[in-house]
Amino acid sequence: MALYSEKVMDHFRNPRNVGVLEDANGIGTVGNAKCGDIMKIYLKIEDDIIVDVKFETFGCGSAIASSSMATELIKGKPVSDALQLTNKAVTEALDGLPAHKIHCSVLAEEAIRAALEDYEKRKAAAQ
Amino acid sequence: MIYADNAATTKMSKTAIAAMLPYLEDVYGNPSSLYVTGQKAKEALENARVAVARCIGAEPREILFTSGGSEADNQAIRSAAAIGKKAGKTHIISDAIEHHAVLHTLKKLEAEGFAVTYLPVQENGIVDPAALEEAIRPDTCLVTIMTANNEIGTVQPVRTLGEICRRHGVLFHTDAVQAVGHIPVNVKDDNIDLLSASAHKFHGPKGVGFLYAKRGVRLENLIEGGAQERGLRAGTENVAGIVSMAAALEEAVGNMAQNSVRLTHLRDRLIAGLSDIPHSVLNGDAAQRLPGNVNFCFEGIEGESLLLLLDDKGICASSGSACTSGSLDPSHVLLAIGRVHDVAHGSLRLTLGEDATEADVDTIIEAVKAVVAHLRSFSPVWRDLCAGKTAFIL
Numbered sequence: 001m002a003l004y005s006e007k008v009m010d011h012f013r014n015p016r017n018v019g020v021l022e023d024a025n026g027i028g029t030v031g032n033a034k035c036g037d038i039m040k041i042y043l044k045i046e047d048d049i050i051v052d053v054k055f056e057t058f059g060c061g062s063a064i065a066s067s068s069m070a071t072e073l074i075k076g077k078p079v080s081d082a083l084q085l086t087n088k089a090v091t092e093a094l095d096g097l098p099a100h101k102i103h104c105s106v107l108a109e110e111a112i113r114a115a116l117e118d119y120e121k122r123k124a125a126a127q
Numbered sequence: 128m129i130y131a132d133n134a135a136t137t138k139m140s141k142t143a144i145a146a147m148l149p150y151l152e153d154v155y156g157n158p159s160s161l162y163v164t165g166q167k168a169k170e171a172l173e174n175a176r177v178a179v180a181r182c183i184g185a186e187p188r189e190i191l192f193t194s195g196g197s198e199a200d201n202q203a204i205r206s207a208a209a210i211g212k213k214a215g216k217t218h219i220i221s222d223a224i225e226h227h228a229v230l231h232t233l234k235k236l237e238a239e240g241f242a243v244t245y246l247p248v249q250e251n252g253i254v255d256p257a258a259l260e261e262a263i264r265p266d267t268c269l270v271t272i273m274t275a276n277n278e279i280g281t282v283q284p285v286r287t288l289g290e291i292c293r294r295h296g297v298l299f300h301t302d303a304v305q306a307v308g309h310i311p312v313n314v315k316d317d318n319i320d321l322l323s324a325s326a327h328k329f330h331g332p333k334g335v336g337f338l339y340a341k342r343g344v345r346l347e348n349l350i351e352g353g354a355q356e357r358g359l360r361a362g363t364e365n366v367a368g369i370v371s372m373a374a375a376l377e378e379a380v381g382n383m384a385q386n387s388v389r390l391t392h393l394r395d396r397l398i399a400g401l402s403d404i405p406h407s408v409l410n411g412d413a414a415q416r417l418p419g420n421v422n423f424c425f426e427g428i429e430g431e432s433l434l435l436l437l438d439d440k441g442i443c444a445s446s447g448s449a450c451t452s453g454s455l456d457p458s459h460v461l462l463a464i465g466r467v468h469d470v471a472h473g474s475l476r477l478t479l480g481e482d483a484t485e486a487d488v489d490t491i492i493e494a495v496k497a498v499v500a501h502l503r504s505f506s507p508v509w510r511d512l513c514a515g516k517t518a519f520i521l
């Protein structure tokens with residue numbers, strides 16, 4: 001048996017939405033190099049819709065695959081939906097993760113939340 | 128497939144497989160039984176003991192067969208501790224880069240009242256003999272320092288360390304699991320009192336190893352029961368495994384000189400190739416290292432993803448990152464040689480086997496270069512380093 005599901009390996013090998021968004025209006029970074037996983041999410045939000053999203057990740061297979069999957073799950077969705085995104089949903093969409101790898105995937109939910117908070121902060125500052 | 132994880136385990140040699148088969152098929156008797164097939168098994172066991180002893184310069188009666196390196200480490204350390212305790216000596220000296228079979232046994236002894244000094248290692252991963260000499264106290268009963276490290280491949284100045292111990296009348300144990308069968312080990316010349324070895328690291332089977340204990344060093348049982356192994360290790364002997372181990376060891380020692388020259392050349396070619404990768408560093412000493420061991424840190428990437436992508440390219444390797452160990456911390460060995468967490472997560476260990484070729488090495492170099500570049504291309508850590516937001520460590 002392989003360590004990861006086919007879904008995880010697919011997202012790990014061919015990460016979706018990888019890179020940087022130059023015109024992002026919400027950016028979130030979570031994790032630290034000490035624990036071994038860092039995730040950065042870039043959001044472009046227009047009329048409360050996530051029109052584009054990109055990510056950069058330093059981390060293991062689980063961290064990279066969950067970043068990729070999480071960006072897929074929120075792309076094109078309203079901000080209110082993205083706020084509801086849970087780690088559980090990401091894990092399920094990946095057909096599960098080994099128990100000791102769940103903590104790496106939690107970062108995806110946290111990174112998106114951080115990026116959304118950054119977006120709200122910028123919006124408030126602009127008003 | 129290129130198997131470059133020989134420090135984890137090795138492929139059994141044809142000789143080792145052939146040696147074990149008769150003891151699985153025909154000579155299946157219990158060595159403790161008195162009828163012929165039992166006595167044949169007994170004879171094979173004792174011949175294996177003679178062969179193993181000869182390979183490390185010991186006497187047959189100084190060899191105790193165990194279930195592997197971990198058991199030998201446990202028994203060696205527990206026995207020396209018991210000897211010390213009887214004499215009122217409860218101080219042990221070890222170092223920061225030992226295998227967990229040693230470190231966890233020492234932790235238990237600490238909980239039982241022993242004091243343990245962990246010598247630091249230098250950045251090249253080598254214990255300073257002067258530091259050992261300084262650390263020895265009147266109540267020191269044991270020094271346990273490995274011959275060669277399983278992660279970074281550094282080879283310790285065992286003979287000098289053993290000589291210091293002998294001069295101070297302190298028992299010297301060395302975990303030689305990574306060394307036996309790969310580099311010359313001679314317990315008499317090297318002043319070793321206790322030594323651990325494991326068959327699956329030199330092309331023998333898994334689950335079998337041995338403990339050398341110098342004549343006069345009293346061993347304590349870890350396993351109570353029957354009178355096997357002169358009452359020091361109960362349990363019906365793993366005859367096929369032991370016979371196979373002896374065959375593997377004789378073969379490894381016989382080919383050692385030749386293999387080590389070839390492997391050292393391949394190792395240095397691999398080190399030279401990987402050194403081209405910017406912001407990388409070789410871990411461990413460049414010269415005082417096992418013939419097949421290469422260990423690098425690459426800044427800005429994480430080890431598990433590196434391993435998975437190498438696996439996709441047919442290369443089996445290992446890493447000391449936290450995410451591969453299942454713990455929150457990267458390898459204690461890399462931390463002990465001064466690699467900070469950020470860098471230690473991006474480690475790669477490649478351990479070549481005797482059948483490796485120059486073409487394999489070149490394939491590995493190209494694959495590692497490509498994978499490191501790919502992972503760096505979307506690493507936020509790498510981006511910050513390149514943008515000058517954080518400073519490069521390597």
Ligand SMILES: Cc1ncc(COP(=O)(O)O)c(C=O)c1O
Binds near residue numbers: 194195197198228275
């Ligand atoms: C240095 C060292 N000591 C001890 C061991 C444990 O040996 P075994 O797997 O035979 O218990 C290993 C192998 O992982 C090792 O590399």
Ligand SMILES: [Zn+2]
Binds near residue numbers: 059104
């Ligand atoms: Zn992880």
